[in-house]
Amino acid sequence: MNFESDNASPVAPEVIEAIARENAGPASGYGADATTERFSRRLTELFEHEVAAFLVPTGTAANALALAHCTPPWGAIYCHAQAHINADECGAPEFFSNGAKLVPVPGEHGKLTPAAVAATLGDIRAADQHRVVPSVLSLTQSTEAGTVYRAAEVAALADLAHRHHLAAHMDGARFANAVAALDCAPADITWRAGIDVLAFGVTKVGAVGAEAILFFDAARAADFVYRRKRAGHLLSRMRFVAAQFEAVLADGLWLRLARHANAMAARLAAGIAAAPGAALLHPTEANEVFA
Amino acid sequence: MNFESDNASPVAPEVIEAIARENAGPASGYGADATTERFSRRLTELFEHEVAAFLVPTGTAANALALAHCTPPWGAIYCHAQAHINADECGAPEFFSNGAKLVPVPGEHGKLTPAAVAATLGDIRAADQHRVVPSVLSLTQSTEAGTVYRAAEVAALADLAHRHHLAAHMDGARFANAVAALDCAPADITWRAGIDVLAFGVTKVGAVGAEAILFFDAARAADFVYRRKRAGHLLSRMRFVAAQFEAVLADGLWLRLARHANAMAARLAAGIAAAPGAALLHPTEANEVFA
Amino acid sequence: MNFESDNASPVAPEVIEAIARENAGPASGYGADATTERFSRRLTELFEHEVAAFLVPTGTAANALALAHCTPPWGAIYCHAQAHINADECGAPEFFSNGAKLVPVPGEHGKLTPAAVAATLGDIRAADQHRVVPSVLSLTQSTEAGTVYRAAEVAALADLAHRHHLAAHMDGARFANAVAALDCAPADITWRAGIDVLAFGVTKVGAVGAEAILFFDAARAADFVYRRKRAGHLLSRMRFVAAQFEAVLADGLWLRLARHANAMAARLAAGIAAAPGAALLHPTEANEVFA
Amino acid sequence: MNFESDNASPVAPEVIEAIARENAGPASGYGADATTERFSRRLTELFEHEVAAFLVPTGTAANALALAHCTPPWGAIYCHAQAHINADECGAPEFFSNGAKLVPVPGEHGKLTPAAVAATLGDIRAADQHRVVPSVLSLTQSTEAGTVYRAAEVAALADLAHRHHLAAHMDGARFANAVAALDCAPADITWRAGIDVLAFGVTKVGAVGAEAILFFDAARAADFVYRRKRAGHLLSRMRFVAAQFEAVLADGLWLRLARHANAMAARLAAGIAAAPGAALLHPTEANEVFA
DSSP states (O other): OOOSOTTSSOOOHHHHHHHHHHTTSOOOSTTOSHHHHHHHHHHHHHHTSOOEEEEESOHHHHHHHHHHTTSOTTEEEEEETTOHHHHSSTTHHHHHTTSOEEEEEOOGGGOOOHHHHHHHHTTSOTTOTTSOEEEEEEEESSOTTSOOOOHHHHHHHHHHHHHTTOEEEEEETTHHHHHHHHTOOGGGGTGGGTOOEEEEEOTTTTOSSOEEEEESSGGGGTTHHHHHHHTTOOOTTTHHHHHHHHHHHGGGHHHHHHHHHHHHHHHHHHHHHHSTTOOOSSOOOSSOOOO | OOOSOTTSSOOOHHHHHHHHHHTTSOOOSTTOSHHHHHHHHHHHHHHTSOOEEEEESOHHHHHHHHHHTTSOTTEEEEEETTOHHHHSSTTHHHHHTTSOEEEEEOOGGGOOOHHHHHHHHTTSOTTOTTSOEEEEEEEESSOTTSOOOOHHHHHHHHHHHHHTTOEEEEEETTHHHHHHHHTOOGGGGTGGGTOOEEEEEOTTTTOSSOEEEEESSGGGGTTHHHHHHHTTOOOTTTHHHHHHHHHHHGGGHHHHHHHHHHHHHHHHHHHHHHSTTOOOSSOOOSSOOOO | OOOSOTTTSOOOHHHHHHHHHHTTSOOOSTTOSHHHHHHHHHHHHHHTSOOEEEEESOHHHHHHHHHHHHSOTTEEEEEETTOHHHHSSTTHHHHHTTSOEEEEEOOGGGOOOHHHHHHHHTTSOTTOTTSOEEEEEEEESSOTTSOOOOHHHHHHHHHHHHHTTOEEEEEETTHHHHHHHHTOOGGGGTGGGTOOEEEEEOTTTTOSSOEEEEESSGGGGTTHHHHHHHTTOOOTTTHHHHHHHHHHHGGGHHHHHHHHHHHHHHHHHHHHHHSTTOOOSSOOOSSOOOO | OOOSOTTTSOOOHHHHHHHHHHTTSOOOSTTOSHHHHHHHHHHHHHHTSOOEEEEESOHHHHHHHHHHTTSOTTEEEEEETTOHHHHSSTTHHHHHTTSOEEEEEOOGGGOOOHHHHHHHHTTSOTTOTTSOEEEEEEEESSOTTSOOOOHHHHHHHHHHHHHTTOEEEEEETTHHHHHHHHTOOGGGGTGGGTOOEEEEEOTTTTOSSOEEEEESSGGGGTTHHHHHHHTTOOOTTTHHHHHHHHHHHGGGHHHHHHHHHHHHHHHHHHHHHHSTTOOOSSOOOSSOOOO
8 A cells, every 4th residue: 555645556457547548549640530629528517517628747837837828927926825735846936937926825624715715816906017816716616735625615715816807726636535525516616606717637537637627617718738748748649538538437437436536535534633643734524634 | 551651550469469478467667677678688688789768658758859969959950851860750850859950951862861961050150049959860761761770871871960969869760671681780880879868669660659768878968757747758667668679689580570671672663663654762671661 | 439339329308407306305106196197198198099198117018018918928029130129128028928939930121021921820720729829910110120010011921910810010110110111100100000019118219218018909908007117117206108109209300310310321222332342231221230 | 205116216426427428428238338337346346246247127137037047947946935035026037947846935024934934845855857946045134024134143044044055146236225224345245145146236326227246156157148049138238327326336425325225224223113093014124114
């Protein structure tokens, strides 16, 4: 057993099989192929909404490209102080956005509250050329602390964001674990709750490397292909990424894997909580345990 | 049969097998695993020289990251006017380098000559704060026109570069085809000929997506890991990229595949040349045919 | 006498007087003062059109900020190969635009022609994610070779630009010399001829340092104040720049100075042309002489 | 009387006179003139140390260019949460550095303490490719709250910075007020206390627009001229900036003006403190009063 991270485990056998199957014949490169096309339709079905979807190989790329497309360089991105985009991506959002500012917001157990966001936003005066312009609010679902936002919590935050003309971004590197924990529809905690753009990753739940940026309003995605290409994230054999994603989504595999991971985390957490002298730092609501 | 591009064909079965094999058990993420370690040693062996090697998923990323690490933002990168980095990467080198300038150099059949490079360099005055600073000379091997630089040609260009304090970069997206065509050691057309940094890709020769940046002087690679991470090109399951690369290099597979591709291109070229009313734009020395 | 450059000469005494006069009392900083306000109105009058005007201290800043506001990072800016923005600003447009590409267009005597621009544009395929997007056409008026575009020439180039969805930019570091040479209204060679944004400098004609970016459609100027501030080009004592500009424009001083400079250049050119063994590289139409 | 900001007041008459005097004859542009040369020697004398000095027109440019030259894009700049570079420059340091991260440090009355900096630094693990690299510690002297660092306080902070391999930067937009308040030598609170680079401004104390970046180790300044030019901050008539700076430094004018401003602020603060129902937010040690 390896408790290091969800990246350290082997991937789902179904993913390897899909990669092998995808290799049966030739197909056009750079996403102009049937598998990628089918994957896009599958997402629209899964989210019960038209989406403009773009595949990339890493979660850092998915977040940073999405954020850069939602902020001007003189914008500010509000996120939890421990958010992966702020603390663990070596400044990727700043690089991709040409220097937008990440503004850390405090919050217990990795979660933002409307009150905390509003308090931080309050420091920024409106229409002042000396200050960066609040542009994006970013949530992580499930969070870096292993907790989960309920649909109503997402909606309250997205609503606050929209009232201040910020886009609502969700870092969904562990989106599957949140959907499994909440037993909800993917739509419930994304566009129906006001999320504008989702970085939806299935690498952590069982793919080799498959992440998608989903814009729920296609107008927001204008010119995004150039941004992706210029960042070196347009894979020539894109269809192998689409095939992985498709395999993970097929027959609810992603949710079965996520439920299993959540259950194992819960069991581990219960064990730790019961151990003398040990304590959990955060409630275990998804698949991460912090002791 | 599909003549579109080398990206459209299926990958080598050995690559799929290697991916499946790699999935046997857990391993640390982000390149801190045995397969990636073994791959690095394999490269050192193959190139008969210590190399600092970094895996990324695309050739655009490999080139743009390598170039950005060899030029300041106020630098100039000299390359063939039709070079992929200039014409087909949507400005990736400019993005990664924070705005370095690509200076196109003319040349027949996709090849640079010392005379042409010297003539273009001559336009830049030394130590003038109003002008960008010549920083990198980039060659493509095999070239965008399907031709190949001989070792002596590489050496003459790299020597010119070094006399003007430019780093010598090689875009090796089709490096295998050049090595196969020249029947030389990889070292002969890289560090022995003065190349400082090589973007060595095996995607086009048969991997799903596996490219490596090779610095032949480790000092040049200082801090490169930050540049890669911040660009979203550090894959969490890096070992699957290393496994692909390893499979392609094993038992000379890459050269067998490249020789086959070169031979097929030669046969196609011969057919076209013999056809009435048809003509080849460039000599067919590797695996690309332009009619 | 000093033939070095127009920057080497003293400035107009009226400019020094205006600076001294401006110092009579306090005023709000950062452009929120009466002099800057009056200057903006004066420009609207001079150009016979509403303009959104922004003062900066250098021509490089004026050009680079204007260009960056008209192109996405993945855009291409077409300009003469010898254009100051391409050859003499150390990559400023690339820096401000986060890596847009400058595409040099050949042309005699520093001038672009619709045919040459169209030929260069033709190399770029439409809507191809692998290629940068043509975004701006930049003219220099008067040109780096000391020649001048007639109003109809500007109109033909701007029209070509607009048909390809490019913005039309004019580098007017020597705008006064062109207006004086053509004896036309400033509007005739700018918005009436299709120019969208003008970098209008009066430093070379007699100010210490006063340049303005003029957008002829205010919608294009949205958020420009942030771009300027973040580049360090919002002067706290802005009114002293406005006062200089106002002094140069007052009573047609700028055109008297430009006519004088043009006449001196013409006299010098005539002398050179008459000298045995000497020849002019370009026709002398404004205030620069190349022998 | 105008209490708005030090930028709103007229400039020193000596500055206007120097500008007029500078206009007596021609001189080379871009800083290759006798006045700029003399100014550089004057700084060396004033700081009792060789300095590499670069003039720019604004404090934002001085700070952002200096910081960008001391950090890689993947670096982190530690500064007070209310530091001008963090809160009032619209992201200029992020823009100039290509996306370095500003890390706000809390502190009473605008001042950093070694303990607070160490606590914030502690969050960053060494040599971790997922995290930005701590690169610069920035102090403001006098601070945004109108307080002043004693020489020993500067030394303790710079020493902490150097032990962690950070450069020590000082934002000296109100440097004169600090020197006047402390009655010390400029060297005492800069290089003698470990400061590596100083943004020394005299705009606020009485110039139209004159700021200098001072590197106390010339090796740090390598290639800085390219960075300045490419940012549009190399003025063609640079000598007029040098002349202003020289006039402010002549015969101790800068310190007389700063002492006067400090004394007026102290008087105002005393009046406010004595007023019923009023209170000062911060001690008034320089020329800013916060009630």
